Amino acid sequence: MKIIKFLGVVLAASVLSSCGGKVSKRELKTELDSVSYAIGMDVARNVKTNVSEIDSELFIQGYMNVLDSTNILIKEENCQQILSAYFQKKQQENMKKQQEEAEKGKVLGEKFLEENKSKEGVKVTASGLQYKVLKEGTGAKPTPESTVKVHYHGTLIDGTVFDSSVERGEPTTFGVGQVIPGWTEGLQLMSVGSKYKFFIPQELGYGARQAGEKIKPFSALIFEVELLEIVENK
Known part of the structure; x- marks a missing residue:
């Protein structure tokens, strides 16, 4: 999963933080409105598929800490390493699960x-x-x-x-x-x-x-x- 997919989540987190957790209900009036909404839908589907167990509060905390340049818990040079290791582990787990399911189906x-x-x-x-x-x-x-x-x-x-x-x-x-x-x-x-x-x-x-x-x-x-x-x- 490309980290760029988190762009929409960042925007959503910013809105949630500024609005006290409330999501606005606006109509789509312009092309940019539709594009913005579509990006949100696309990212939500990717997050549900790839990182369904994400901790939303820590995500927002990390986002806001970087914006404020305060209380950052992970060194910037370690950030990509952590993400790469996580998604590699998830990929291996998924492959193992698929292999087990395939073998079970073969036996049946x-x-x-x-x-x-x-x-x-x-x-x-x-x-x-x-x-x-x-x-x-x-x-x-x-x-x-x-x-x-x-x-x-x-x-x-x-x-x-x-x-x-x-x-x-x-x-x-x-x-x-x-x-x-x-x-x-x-x-x-x-x-x-x-x-x-x-x-x-x-x-x-x-x-x-x-x-x-x-x-x-x-x-x-x-x-x-x-x-x-x-x-x-x-």
Whole structure:
């Protein structure tokens, strides 16, 4: 986090100090009014995200001590060092937490797939892709070079929806070889008109990568996929 982000907090602290803790309620009449308010909003979001545990009273005390050049508790040359050390520690803590959550998600995904593969109707390919035929079509099958039109509904193993053309009400068109490995393999099992359910292990999904806000590293994924059309079959 850049220290410049604290500019808006400094301004807010100054206002609070001069107004006895009361925040004025003004209308936005000019462009500068809007910019000033927007800076306050932006900084507040950053403070809540990065330093939610900040001690407001000590912050204001440090700000006022520097303005008055009196009772300064930290030497100026140590200030940046303290801040850098703090944010480095926070970054390491966050990375450790993310790694622990990813490992936990990986274990849960493996357990889910291990139990799922023995359920009625579930088939498993040599790669580890699991699928269930919901409806079998009679049309042609795509190749890795095909372009297809599909409807799909994607969830995590806990049922959280992360993407769905069904909910958007509009099918999606893409190349069979341009998606995650689990999709590329699964689509080639399907005939046009089919509807399958894919249970995709993390190594056939996004692996160690985060994909959007909801798909964490090492996540197993579930898709209901309906193959509507082969737009181009090379």
